Amino acid sequence: MNKFILSKKLYRNELATFYSFLIGFLIALAVGSLILFIQEKNPFDVFSLMLKLSIGSVNSLSNSLNKAIPLILAGLGISIINSVKLWNIGAEGQIFMGAIALNFVYINTSINNSQIYIFLLLVSGFLGGAFCILFPAVAKVLFGVNEIITTLLTNYIVFGLTIYLINGAWKDPASLNFPAAAYVSESVYLPTVIGKLSSGFLICILFTLIAYYIKDKSVFGYEMRIAGGSALTAIYAGINAKQKAFFAMLIGGGFAGLAGAIELLSQTHRVSTGISQGFGYTAIIVAAITGMRPVGIFLVGCLFGALTIGGSVIQTIGVSSYIAEIIQATTLFGALIAQFFFSYEILKKSEND
Amino acid sequence: MSSPILEVKNVSKTFGNVKALDSVDFSLQKGIIHGLLGENGAGKSSLMNVLSGIYLPESGTIEIKNQKIQKLNPDIASSLGVGMVHQEFRLIESFTIKDNLTLSKANIFSENFDEAYKKYSEIFSLNSNFLTPINELSVGEKQKVEIMKLIFKNSEIMLLDEPTAVLTPQETLQLKESLDKLSQEDQKTIVLITHKLKEIKDFTERIFVMKNGKMVAKNLETKKVTDKELIELMMGEVKTSNFNKDNKKGGVKLKVEDISLTNEEQLKSLDDISFSIQSGEILGVAGVSGNGQVELANVICGIEKEFQGRVLINSQDVSKKGVKSRKKLSLSYIPENRLGVGLAPGVSVLDNSAIKEYFKASYGPHLSKGKMLGYLNDLIKQFAIKAPDVKAEISTLSGGNMQKLLMGRELISNPEVIVAAQPTRGLDVSAVEAIHKLIINQRDKGSAVLLISEDLDELFKLSDRIIVLYEGKIVKEVDINSATIETIGFAMAGINE
Numbered sequence: 084m085n086k087f088i089l090s091k092k093l094y095r096n097e098l099a100t101f102y103s104f105l106i107g108f109l110i111a112l113a114v115g116s117l118i119l120f121i122q123e124k125n126p127f128d129v130f131s132l133m134l135k136l137s138i139g140s141v142n143s144l145s146n147s148l149n150k151a152i153p154l155i156l157a158g159l160g161i162s163i164i165n166s167v168k169l170w171n172i173g174a175e176g177q178i179f180m181g182a183i184a185l186n187f188v189y190i191n192t193s194i195n196n197s198q199i200y201i202f203l204l205l206v207s208g209f210l211g212g213a214f215c216i217l218f219p220a221v222a223k224v225l226f227g228v229n230e231i232i233t234t235l236l237t238n239y240i241v242f243g244l245t246i247y248l249i250n251g252a253w254k255d256p257a258s259l260n261f262p263a264a265a266y267v268s269e270s271v272y273l274p275t276v277i278g279k280l281s282s283g284f285l286i287c288i289l290f291t292l293i294a295y296y297i298k299d300k301s302v303f304g305y306e307m308r309i310a311g312g313s314a315l316t317a318i319y320a321g322i323n324a325k326q327k328a329f330f331a332m333l334i335g336g337g338f339a340g341l342a343g344a345i346e347l348l349s350q351t352h353r354v355s356t357g358i359s360q361g362f363g364y365t366a367i368i369v370a371a372i373t374g375m376r377p378v379g380i381f382l383v384g385c386l387f388g389a390l391t392i393g394g395s396v397i398q399t400i401g402v403s404s405y406i407a408e409i410i411q412a413t414t415l416f417g418a419l420i421a422q423f424f425f426s427y428e429i430l431k432k433s434e435n436d
Numbered sequence: 437m438s439s440p441i442l443e444v445k446n447v448s449k450t451f452g453n454v455k456a457l458d459s460v461d462f463s464l465q466k467g468i469i470h471g472l473l474g475e476n477g478a479g480k481s482s483l484m485n486v487l488s489g490i491y492l493p494e495s496g497t498i499e500i501k502n503q504k505i506q507k508l509n510p511d512i513a514s515s516l517g518v519g520m521v522h523q524e525f526r527l528i529e530s531f532t533i534k535d536n537l538t539l540s541k542a543n544i545f546s547e548n549f550d551e552a553y554k555k556y557s558e559i560f561s562l563n564s565n566f567l568t569p570i571n572e573l574s575v576g577e578k579q580k581v582e583i584m585k586l587i588f589k590n591s592e593i594m595l596l597d598e599p600t601a602v603l604t605p606q607e608t609l610q611l612k613e614s615l616d617k618l619s620q621e622d623q624k625t626i627v628l629i630t631h632k633l634k635e636i637k638d639f640t641e642r643i644f645v646m647k648n649g650k651m652v653a654k655n656l657e658t659k660k661v662t663d664k665e666l667i668e669l670m671m672g673e674v675k676t677s678n679f680n681k682d683n684k685k686g687g688v689k690l691k692v693e694d695i696s697l698t699n700e701e702q703l704k705s706l707d708d709i710s711f712s713i714q715s716g717e718i719l720g721v722a723g724v725s726g727n728g729q730v731e732l733a734n735v736i737c738g739i740e741k742e743f744q745g746r747v748l749i750n751s752q753d754v755s756k757k758g759v760k761s762r763k764k765l766s767l768s769y770i771p772e773n774r775l776g777v778g779l780a781p782g783v784s785v786l787d788n789s790a791i792k793e794y795f796k797a798s799y800g801p802h803l804s805k806g807k808m809l810g811y812l813n814d815l816i817k818q819f820a821i822k823a824p825d826v827k828a829e830i831s832t833l834s835g836g837n838m839q840k841l842l843m844g845r846e847l848i849s850n851p852e853v854i855v856a857a858q859p860t861r862g863l864d865v866s867a868v869e870a871i872h873k874l875i876i877n878q879r880d881k882g883s884a885v886l887l888i889s890e891d892l893d894e895l896f897k898l899s900d901r902i903i904v905l906y907e908g909k910i911v912k913e914v915d916i917n918s919a920t921i922e923t924i925g926f927a928m929a930g931i932n933e
Contacts, residue, residue: 312780321759
């Protein structure tokens with residue numbers, strides 16, 4: 084009889100995360116193909132159609148990248164919070180809160196210069212996201228309450244708040260009973276750059292660089308790493324670990340809130356349940372696949388944006404759009420398994436009787 | 437001589453590029469205490485892990501009780517009576533002593549547990565009821581339970597990895613007596629792994645010495661071998677040095693006045709502590725661990741804030757100041773807990789090297805990687821640290837190199853006050869020697885050093901004065917010239933002459 088034992092590798096291949104992603108993605112494509120095959124569709128046809136309709140033209144490519152914006156921003160936020168080894172499951176709620184905060188400021192202010200106004204609205208979106216994670220952050224720092232649970236719960240609270248607002252105080256009479264707030268003025272729409280590509284994508288690039296800088300090049304990032312490595316070492320080094328955790332959470336929440344603001348100003352133009360279609364959850368997948376690396380989050384975010392667009396267009400040939408979500412989730416699953424094999428080796432031993 | 441109960445021939449094991457075991461031969465005689473001596477990284481633990489079936493060697497043969505074992509695994513090893521006590525305890529803290537002892541499926545005393553417990557707790561002088569949960573036991577008592585666990589699962593061959601590292605001198609003596617009884621009365625075969633020469637000579641009948649993955653001496657008769665020979669075998673050359681004590685002392689650098697600290701249970705963990713250290717002086721703090729040493733270091737370094745009394749660095753009252761401002765006043769702290777306090781696990785070698793003075797590599801919010809790397813390269817060169825990949829996790833370094841990195845980080849800026857807690861614990865002889873030289877070197881450069889150690893040899897070798905802490909109080913203060921091991925030992929045990 085053979086027995087297998089696991090042993091942890093001391094050194095990991097530097098590109099292990101990238102290879103794991105590739106392996107995960109291939110597994111996901113295989114799983115997707117199998118499902119399509121069962122449905123008597125030719126996987127090759129479906130995938131090439133997805134590819135064509137998601138990146139085949141300037142228009143479709145810009146659609147894909149627009150979809151990538153919230154995934155990337157929320158993913159970056161999650162990765163910043165993970166620097167102190169905390170998990171933010173609340174990006175979905177923070178996205179909604181960003182949009183709500185934006186709308187709140189929009190309703191109560193009026194600025195003629197639209198560029199300044201847009202800037203102010205984006206800032207309020209960021210602050211909204213930060214506000215949303217404020218309570219989990221305080222609970223974590225003061226009482227040690229598990230942030231995974233509290234951030235998850237805030238999703239439900241904020242979603243309830245959204246429903247409440249768009250059916251009540253903010254309900255647009257012109258929306259013919261469709262629950263949604265009133266549209267914002269066209270003057271505060273985020274302009275497009277090429278095709279339909281929103282200038283939000285440029286903000287996204289900027290914030291990828293900011294996240295990379297914070298995590299890898301700043302004193303704050305360093306202090307977060309030490310605090311995340313060992314709370315006792317942080318105390319020994321004179322680093323206030325709780326303060327780092329608190330600010331990391333607020334900044335991370337702000338990134339997701341900004342995603343909600345951009346989504347409102349470039350896509351939905353009003354607060355509705357359509358502000359996010361689970362972006363905050365998919366962002367967890369994006370962040371986890373890349374091992375919390377900002378540049379990786381940017382690239383995988385773009386790919387997942389394209390997958391989402393590809394998934395929605397293949398509905399026209401009678402394939403469910405869920406195939407895209409299956410591929411996304413299976414990619415993470417496969418990548419995590421692959422990462423395991425990069426971190427551990429399996430040694431075979433045979434037992435003799 | 438009868439045929440060995442366990443015999444290993446030509447065993448090799450490689451990890452990456454490192455030959456942990458290089459054609460090692462090893463054999464054990466029934467009923468005898470064997471010593472396995474060697475520096476850190478010599479391959480002692482690897483060999484024990486092979487014997488207990490945890491590592492599978494690439495080549496070589498293992499024979500236990502005249503039975504050739506093709507591929508040993510922990511199950512087979514255990515069923516053939518090979519048991520190991522690891523350096524880190526493997527007890528279930530919330531379970532009772534009895535639960536832990538009878539946990540193994542190989543437990544042989546399920547019928548007559550009470551009787552067996554009585555017998556062996558007497559042998560080990562363990563004065564606890566078997567219904568006491570493990571987490572209420574002292575470290576020394578836990579060690580006893582660990583060893584008893586082997587007896588309860590009928591291990592005839594007991595491999596003990598550094599069992600004395602956590603014990604007080606009295607407990608060590610007691611362990612010796614218990615092991616003697618086990619080997620004589622129960623015919624247990626015992627392997628004691630250590631790098632303390634004195635213990636190996638006191639405890640064992642036969643000695644094996646390993647160096648760089650090779651077995652350099654087999655089956656030496658303990659009575660016939662000298663310390664010098666063992667050191668030569670272990671290190672290749674003799675490096676004994678005695679430091680001079682005619683060092684020049686200057687003004688007072690560190691002064692603590694009437695320090696008291698009350699812990700969560702309203703007990704005084706520090707009780708009215710006062711002393712001062714001059715420039716160029718080493719003050720040794722002796723004491724069995726848990727008598728206030730950690731608390732004292734934490735108070736001086738600014739980690740513990742809720743205390744009474746005053747701490748003065750260079751005559752400046754820093755009692756209210758935080759860790760960082762004390763560091764800026766040129767205070768360095770080498771904590772007892774290397775990985776976990778001094779170094780952050782899971783974080784890179786590079787990041788860990790900058791913990792003391794990372795703010796010096798910063799421009800506002802920007803942290804210069806270049807400066808950090810430059811600093812680390814200085815450390816690596818100056819302190820001869822072996823760090824193959826500075827971006828890899830800190831745990832890729834060996835224990836000795838971790839401590840060198842930690843010491844180097846704290847000493848490179850030539851601090852005026854140094855607090856060093858157990859700086860050489862768990863290190864091999866050559867690393868200990870290197871660390872001692874660093875401390876003496878720093879003394880000669882005019883630092884005031886507070887050296888907290890449980891190793892009396894170390895304290896006597898380095899200190900100018902020694903204070904003894906017992907239950908949070910200074911119970912003895914002596915100049916090194918008038919100090920004797922006996923007086924210090926008595927004071928550590930809380931006995932007033």
